[in-house]
Amino acid sequence: MSELRLSALAKTWILDLDGTILKHNGYKIDGIDTFLEGAEEFLKSIPEEDMVIFLTSRTDQEREATEAFLRDHHIRYNQIIFNAPYGERILINDRKPSGLVTSLAIDTERDKFCKLNITIDHSL
Template identity: 65%
Template sequence: MNKLILSTLAHTWILDLDGTIVKHNGYKLDGTDTLLEGAKEFLEDIPEKDMIVFLTSRTDEYKNKTINFLNENKIRYDHIIFNAPYGERILVNDDKPSGLHMSIGINKKRDEKLCINIEEDSML
């Protein structure tokens, strides 16, 4: 399990959709999406003050189907970016003068349980 100790500031979560939150290509293979084990609970643990942005390589052809699935399953999000390239996703950010690192990257195995424990530390 990955353990994240974060500041009490509001955060921006940038999450891939397929293989991270839902079964990879399930919308094509099974005709519908399936939430991965632990994904709904993980998303529900993200504080309300935080922003959730989904990235996906899904084309606009699947936009309505994807949004309907998320809404039907009461998955909170602020933005979804479709048509993202298949390659690596690179996050670049600056550190605060206090030394607080302002970017974090986590890789997980495709379609495995999403297991990240989120804790906030007011000393950060």
């Protein structure tokens, strides 16, 4: 389980789809998408004021089916970026003058949703 100590500020969640939220290549192998255990509940627990951005190497050909799957499951998101390269995903962000760290990365095992223990620290 990953421990996260976060501020009370609104957040931007940047999430990969395949192998992180959904079964890796399930849409290709099984012909349908399926959530990893705990992922759907986690996504639905993200506060409305937070921004949700999905990244995926899926091509534009999978756009309609991917968006329909998320819509059918009532998953809120602000944007999906398709056609992402298969390599590393690098996030660079500045640290607030208060010392608040504004970029975090969590690497997970493929096809195992990362369980997060989130604590909101109002002093941050």
